[in-house]
Amino acid sequence: xTRKQKRLSVIAAALVFIGAAAGLTLFAxxxxxxxxxxPADLTTASVAxxxxxxLGGLVEKGxxxxxxxxxxxxxxxxxxxxxxxxxxxxxxxxxxxxxGVITEGTFASDGKFVADSVLAKHDESYMPxxxxxxxxxxxxxxxx
Numbered sequence: 001x002t003r004k005q006k007r008l009s010v011i012a013a014a015l016v017f018i019g020a021a022a023g024l025t026l027f028a029x030x031x032x033x034x035x036x037x038x039p040a041d042l043t044t045a046s047v048a049x050x051x052x053x054x055l056g057g058l059v060e061k062g063x064x065x066x067x068x069x070x071x072x073x074x075x076x077x078x079x080x081x082x083x084x085x086x087x088x089x090x091x092x093x094x095x096x097x098x099x100g101v102i103t104e105g106t107f108a109s110d111g112k113f114v115a116d117s118v119l120a121k122h123d124e125s126y127m128p129x130x131x132x133x134x135x136x137x138x139x140x141x142x143x144x
Contacts, residue, residue: 036102038134039081049107055083055115056102056131064097076101076113079138085113092120100131 001009036054037045047053060082063075070089075082085103095101095118103115 036130038078038131039076039083040078040138042083043081047107049109052104052106054102054104055085055113056100056134057083058135059095059097059099059101061097076103078135083113084111085115087115087118089116089118091118095120100135102131 036056037047038057039055042055055076057076057078060075060077063073063082063084065073067073071086072088072091073084073086075084077083085105087103087105099120102119103113104117104119105113105115108114
């Protein structure tokens with residue numbers, strides 16, 4: 001092999017290695033992707049029971065029901081539709097009615113959303129960007 005051929009083979013091997021690493025990274029990230037939905041978006045989306053998603057909106061007024069232990073059920077709304085959510089665990093301190101929330105979990109076979117994590121509004125000036133934009137478009141939420 002000439003010097004030029006050796007150099008080209010090293011460059012080709014490096015490109016194959018970098019391509020394989022990038023492909024594996026994208027595949028791994030694709031498996032962990034969790035998409036964001038508002039309640040009204042779920043009527044047109046095809047979300048299978050057991051598929052992991054993020055659901056966001058406002059906690060609907062008068063829907064928080066605390067069960068035995070740390071079981072809580074509430075509804076998430078975007079002003080058009082509501083989705084009933086059940087959660088077992090400790091809720092964030094700032095979780096309350098008519099505040100922004102993102103829940104992450106899956107739909108059960110009975111149509112209820114079973115959340116395994118709940119994220120509440122951080123402070124008076126923060127709401128998750130996707131939730132705020134969607135609620136502003138629908139005229140439901142106005143920033144302070």
